[in-house]
Amino acid sequence: MLHVLLATTPVPKDIPLDLPLPQWLLVTILVISFLAHIVFVNLMLGGSLLTLWAEIKGLKDKDYDKFAYETAKTITVNKSLAVVLGVAPLLSINTLYSVYFYSANALTGLMWISVIPLVTIAFLLTYLHKYSWHKLADNKPLHIAIIGAAVLIFLFIPLIFLVNINLMLFPEKWGTISGFLSALVLPNVFPRYLHFICASLGVTGLFIFWYTGRKNYPFESYYTHLTRYAIKKKAYSLTLAASGAQFLIGPVVLFTLPSKGLGWNLIAVIGAGAVIAIPAMIWIWKAINGPEERIDQHFGKVVLALSITVLFMGSGRQIYRANALAPHQQLMAAKTEEFRRLSAEARAHPQEESIALEIDTSLGDVAKGAALFKMNCSACHQKDAKLVGPPILEMVEIYRGKADQLKEWIRKPGKKRPDYPQMPAFGDRLSEDDLHELAKYILSVK
Amino acid sequence: MDFPLFHLDWLNDRFLIAMIAIIHVIINHGLAVGFIPLVTWMEQKGVKNSPAMEITDLSWDQLAWKMMKVGFIITTTLGAMTGVGIWFSVALVSPASIGSLIRVFYWAWFAEWMVFVTEVVLIMIYFLTWENANKSLASKLRHIRFGWFLSIFSWITMAIIVSILGFMMDPGNWNTHHSLLNGFTNPIYIPQLLFRTPTAMVVGGVFGLMLITLFTERGALLRKNAIRSASVWILCWAPLSLAGAVYYYGVMPAVMTANMSTAVGTMDFSQYYDLLRYVIGGAMLLVVLLSVTGLVKSSLVRFPFALFCCLTVFGFLGIFERVREFIRKPYVIGGYMYSNLLKEEDYPLYKRDGILKYATYTSTPTVTAENKIAAGRNVFMLSCSRCHTTQGVNSIVYVFERMYGFGKPLDENSMAGYIPNMHNARTYMPPFPGNRDELHALVAYIKYVQQTGEVLEGAQTEGVIVNSMNDVNSARLLLEKQQQEKAARLVENDTTSVN
Numbered sequence: 002m003l004h005v006l007l008a009t010t011p012v013p014k015d016i017p018l019d020l021p022l023p024q025w026l027l028v029t030i031l032v033i034s035f036l037a038h039i040v041f042v043n044l045m046l047g048g049s050l051l052t053l054w055a056e057i058k059g060l061k062d063k064d065y066d067k068f069a070y071e072t073a074k075t076i077t078v079n080k081s082l083a084v085v086l087g088v089a090p091l092l093s094i095n096t097l098y099s100v101y102f103y104s105a106n107a108l109t110g111l112m113w114i115s116v117i118p119l120v121t122i123a124f125l126l127t128y129l130h131k132y133s134w135h136k137l138a139d140n141k142p143l144h145i146a147i148i149g150a151a152v153l154i155f156l157f158i159p160l161i162f163l164v165n166i167n168l169m170l171f172p173e174k175w176g177t178i179s180g181f182l183s184a185l186v187l188p189n190v191f192p193r194y195l196h197f198i199c200a201s202l203g204v205t206g207l208f209i210f211w212y213t214g215r216k217n218y219p220f221e222s223y224y225t226h227l228t229r230y231a232i233k234k235k236a237y238s239l240t241l242a243a244s245g246a247q248f249l250i251g252p253v254v255l256f257t258l259p260s261k262g263l264g265w266n267l268i269a270v271i272g273a274g275a276v277i278a279i280p281a282m283i284w285i286w287k288a289i290n291g292p293e294e295r296i297d298q299h300f301g302k303v304v305l306a307l308s309i310t311v312l313f314m315g316s317g318r319q320i321y322r323a324n325a326l327a328p329h330q331q332l333m334a335a336k337t338e339e340f341r342r343l344s345a346e347a348r349a350h351p352q353e354e355s356i357a358l359e360i361d362t363s364l365g366d367v368a369k370g371a372a373l374f375k376m377n378c379s380a381c382h383q384k385d386a387k388l389v390g391p392p393i394l395e396m397v398e399i400y401r402g403k404a405d406q407l408k409e410w411i412r413k414p415g416k417k418r419p420d421y422p423q424m425p426a427f428g429d430r431l432s433e434d435d436l437h438e439l440a441k442y443i444l445s446v447k
Numbered sequence: 448m449d450f451p452l453f454h455l456d457w458l459n460d461r462f463l464i465a466m467i468a469i470i471h472v473i474i475n476h477g478l479a480v481g482f483i484p485l486v487t488w489m490e491q492k493g494v495k496n497s498p499a500m501e502i503t504d505l506s507w508d509q510l511a512w513k514m515m516k517v518g519f520i521i522t523t524t525l526g527a528m529t530g531v532g533i534w535f536s537v538a539l540v541s542p543a544s545i546g547s548l549i550r551v552f553y554w555a556w557f558a559e560w561m562v563f564v565t566e567v568v569l570i571m572i573y574f575l576t577w578e579n580a581n582k583s584l585a586s587k588l589r590h591i592r593f594g595w596f597l598s599i600f601s602w603i604t605m606a607i608i609v610s611i612l613g614f615m616m617d618p619g620n621w622n623t624h625h626s627l628l629n630g631f632t633n634p635i636y637i638p639q640l641l642f643r644t645p646t647a648m649v650v651g652g653v654f655g656l657m658l659i660t661l662f663t664e665r666g667a668l669l670r671k672n673a674i675r676s677a678s679v680w681i682l683c684w685a686p687l688s689l690a691g692a693v694y695y696y697g698v699m700p701a702v703m704t705a706n707m708s709t710a711v712g713t714m715d716f717s718q719y720y721d722l723l724r725y726v727i728g729g730a731m732l733l734v735v736l737l738s739v740t741g742l743v744k745s746s747l748v749r750f751p752f753a754l755f756c757c758l759t760v761f762g763f764l765g766i767f768e769r770v771r772e773f774i775r776k777p778y779v780i781g782g783y784m785y786s787n788l789l790k791e792e793d794y795p796l797y798k799r800d801g802i803l804k805y806a807t808y809t810s811t812p813t814v815t816a817e818n819k820i821a822a823g824r825n826v827f828m829l830s831c832s833r834c835h836t837t838q839g840v841n842s843i844v845y846v847f848e849r850m851y852g853f854g855k856p857l858d859e860n861s862m863a864g865y866i867p868n869m870h871n872a873r874t875y876m877p878p879f880p881g882n883r884d885e886l887h888a889l890v891a892y893i894k895y896v897q898q899t900g901e902v903l904e905g906a907q908t909e910g911v912i913v914n915s916m917n918d919v920n921s922a923r924l925l926l927e928k929q930q931q932e933k934a935a936r937l938v939e940n941d942t943t944s945v946n
Contacts, residue, residue: 011913012922013449013807016546021553077523078571084527085567088560091534096553099546103450103538110453110539110907117467117532124524173919175451179910332922335929340805347796380865381850389850389865425871 010173012329013100014337020096027097028319034089036315040204041083046155047205048076049127053148060141064227071223073131073148075212080124098169100333101326105169105184112161112181123154156198160185163193170262170325189257196250199243200311206240207304209233214297230293237296241285244278244307251275262325267317274313281306370442373435377427384446390424393446404440411436448789449807453539454832454905457839460540467536469765471529473650476643476764478518478526479601481651483570485680486515487594489655492676494587502584506669512577514658519574523567530563541833543788544779552611559607566604569597602644609639638698642691645684649734650760652681656741657753671745678741685734692727723766730763776875785877787830794880801882802829808911814884823892826885828903837896837903844897857897862890 020027052072059066094102106113130147137144161181168174168184178184213220213232220229255263255271284299284306291298360372374382381389382396400407412428431439455463489511493503537545549556573593580590610631656677663670737756741748779786789797796805803809803822806829811822827835827843835843847857850865863886870878879886895901915921 009913010919011807011911012917012919014805015449016543016550018547018550021550078575081523081527081567081571084531085560085564088531088534088563089557091531092549092553092556092560095534095538095546096549099542099549100449103542103546106535106538107451107453107542107906108910110905113907114463114532114535114539117528117535121525121528124528125520128520128524176911176913180908183910332919332926335926336917336922338929339925344793344796347799348792351795352799376864377868380861380863380868388861422873425868 009176011175012332012336014340015333016099017337017341027093031090031093031097032315032319034093036311038083038086038090041079041086043201043204044079044208045076045083047201048072048079049148049152049155051205053152056145064224067223070134076127077131080127101169104175105165108168108175108178109164109181109184113165116158116161119154120158123151126151159197160194163190170322172329192250192254192257196254199246199250203240203243206236209236230296233296234289237285237289241282244282258321262321264324267320270313270320271317274310277306278310367442367445370438373439374442390421393443396443397446400444404444407440408436448805450542451808451906451911452828452832453907454903456836456903459836459840461834462840464536464540467529467532469768471533472768473761473764474522474526475605476647477650477654477761479522480605481647482518482654483601484598485651485655486511487591487598489676490594491591502581502587510662510669510673513662514655515574517658519570541779541788544784547780555611562600562604562607566600569593569600573597605643606640609643610636635698638695642695645687645691648684649681649688650764652677653734653757653760657757660748660750660753674741674745674748678738681734681738685731689731726763726766730760733759777877787833787877789880797880798882801885802880803885804916806914807917809914810912812914812916814888819888819891820895823888826881826889827892830880843893857894859890859894862893863887
């Protein structure tokens with residue numbers, strides 16, 4: 002597998018600390034917590050798309066406006082859960098794939114950090130939309146524009162995440178990326194994106210089916226002519242269409258993935274996931290086309306089967322990641338080990354910094370002191386003006402005839418001037434002889 | 448060393464983190480920890496003072512609900528996202544340090560996360576069921592209980608995070624025993640918590656009072672009573688907050704001194720510290736003035752005045768947060784990793800061979816006469832850019848001109864003489880990590896930047912150039928060598944065991 006990595010592929014060193022947990026456990030936490038997060042992201046995106054559609058349809062049919070309002074109320078709850086449930090997978094991927102994830106983050110840095118203000122704005126828009134429903138009832142275009150803007154942001158954000166999660170898999174591309182856009186056009190970002198959008202619609206369909214069908218939901222007091230059955234049928238149809246589309250998009254995603262992460266383990270898991278979805282789709286088909294009173298019949302089984310499918314797809318995603326990164330991780334481990342060895346060796350034999358003094362013999366008696374001054378003091382002191390510390394001529398005034406006190410000060414300086422920075426101590430860097438020569442030079446300056 | 452480096456050359460990378468973190472702290476303290484108990488207390492008062500045959504005083508309850516609505520919307524949008532934003536920004540600016548911390552504190556953060564999930568679920572229950580709960584006394588009382596639960600969980604979230612932050616300020620911990628327990632037992636934890644808790648209550652009270660002036664009509668009895676309640680709330684907590692601040696203020700220099708490699712405070716810190724005393728005093732005075740006015744003559748408390756006080760206490764919180772930044776320097780992880788993200792233990796190697804050789808991304812693996820400026824740029828990026836810019840906030844040209852005179856051409860020799868010693872004079876600076884060639888390249892680059900005004904672009908716009916010494920080919924050779932060595936060792940062991 003090693004041959005697929007191009008020569009310009011960087012091999013960084015890993016963070017030299019052990020993982021906090023066995024790797025398999027961290028991976029399990031990552032996959033499961035990610036799926037919990039993404040389901041609510043799906044509901045947030047799918048819910049807002051549905052709200053937008055229903056509110057526009059509601060311009061002509063008040064019942065759809067009602068449906069849009071009911072759906073809008075769920076977005077703000079689902080979005081809060083989406084964010085808070087996103088923290089666990091974020092922590093886990095940070096821990097498991099620190100180098101890969103952070104490298105991708107930095108390379109798309111401006112767009113990556115823009116997630117924060119963009120999502121904040123989108124969230125505020127969903128609240129504005131929800132709480133201005135009655136106030137803006139007479140100004141529907143404006144009101145629809147609010148949720149429209151939120152939908153646009155919600156549609157864009159997943160692209161930023163996908164670009165990162167995709168780029169982290171390909172260290173061979175890191176040297177060729179300059180900014181978000183160049184990472185966006187890597188193959189298979191858009192197929193994965195479509196896959197995600199369809200998943201959002203499918204999950205939202207199931208959610209609406211359940212939400213509308215709840216026994217204690219006072220449906221009949223909200224709607225005039227729409228029935229529970231009508232909405233449930235539409236919701237089921239949405240799930241069916243979206244899941245059916247996945248059978249086309251899924252293979253495209255698989256074929257556009259660079260071959261380095263493909264393997265029979267991946268094909269088997271993804272294939273199994275797809276197979277389990279088939280009975281679910283048949284049950285939905287039967288429910289839609291069957292008698293009204295039996296539409297609920299297989300709902301539990303449908304949810305179970307599709308949940309298993311999602312679990313398989315989520316695992317497949319992780320298997321691809323593991324396959325794709327394994328060769329590079331092996332090289333990185335070698336590099337890390339070698340660096341630790343070199344570092345320990347250098348620590349055991351620290352190099353003494355011995356730099357030859359540049360002695361100007363024309364200065365005669367104070368030549369050595371002048372050279373020492375140049376090397377150790379001249380960065381902060383000059384002859385007749387304040388630099389960082391006071392000028393030499395001031396020192397001469399203070400210490401004339403008191404060379405011992407001057408030496409003592411250089412060895413271990415106190416602090417006399419509140420507006421000057423603290424001078425460092427030179428006691429451990431200059432020998433008694435050096436100090437003597439230095440003081441002699443300083444006091445000779447006129 | 449190992450990450451493409453994100454860099455904002457005008458804003459300064461640290462400023463990005465600080466901006467997001469301060470907004471988050473203000474919302475956490477002012478709109479969650481300190482504000483939710485105030486709202487719950489008001490809701491409870493509404494039930495207590497309800498007219499006969501009613502569950503609660505409806506207009507009063509409506510006011511509390513409106514206040515909560517503001518808190519709910521802001522905490523679940525800007526509050527939640529800035530919390531995530533701290534992660535995002537730290538990962539961008541300081542990947543090596545956050546990557547190390549999370550390997551040790553995974554469980555601490557995981558526990559924090561579970562408390563946080565509970566908090567989010569509770570805040571949704573509390574706010575979204577408010578109107579329904581007004582149908583019966585039993586459900587109203589249950590609702591108020593949820594308010595108190597939520598208050599407790601908000602406080603626990605803060606108490607855990609203060610421990611994680613406290614750990615990072617305690618030197619030596621990392622190298623001896625990495626455990627979260629040290630976060631709770633370190634000398635600064637209790638003072639911090641004792642300061643933050645009542646201060647959050649005061650800030651929450653001031654924010655609530657500001658909302659009351661916004662949501663009620665002038666001269667109304669409702670307004671008068673609500674302002675009085677909020678004023679009582681603030682006045683109860685203000686002395687505790689002041690005492691906490693004095694305690695924290697007193698403990699700080701001792702911890703500070705222990706953190707410093709040499710036992711002196713820096714000039715910047717002492718100036719800041721003096722300023723802090725006036726800020727604490729000023730903010731307290733203002734808050735007491737506001738609440739005493741609210742008690743004695745509530746008609747004088749109007750929206751602009753309340754807003755001014757609210758913004759002032761928010762600013763006060765922001766300024767206090769800087770303490771942490773000061774204390775940590777020159778390390779980002781005490782005793783382990785310097786703020787330039789280089790580990791202390793690797794310094795001898797860098798001093799011997801230079802840092803460029805071991806950098807994953809550099810266009811110049813070694814310094815030559817031809818590539819001096821480019822090499823200097825790379826050295827700057829690797830060892831200075833986490834805190835310094837070339838043209839923006841805390842720019843390298845500015846810090847040297849401040850020493851050597853503004854507008855004067857910088858002298859390479861002076862800078863080359865100063866840099867290897869700077870950590871002795873400026874104890875908040877990490878030592879310069881590179882070798883002599885890299886030092887000379889760096890000062891040549893700094894002078895070049897002063898002359899040309901060149902701007903340093905980060906990896907997010909420029910991309911990265913892979914160091915030819917650290918690409919896949921060299922790693923492969925290394926791996927083969929290591930595998931051969933291991934095989935040889937195995938053979939050797941076999942033969943010795945046979946013999």
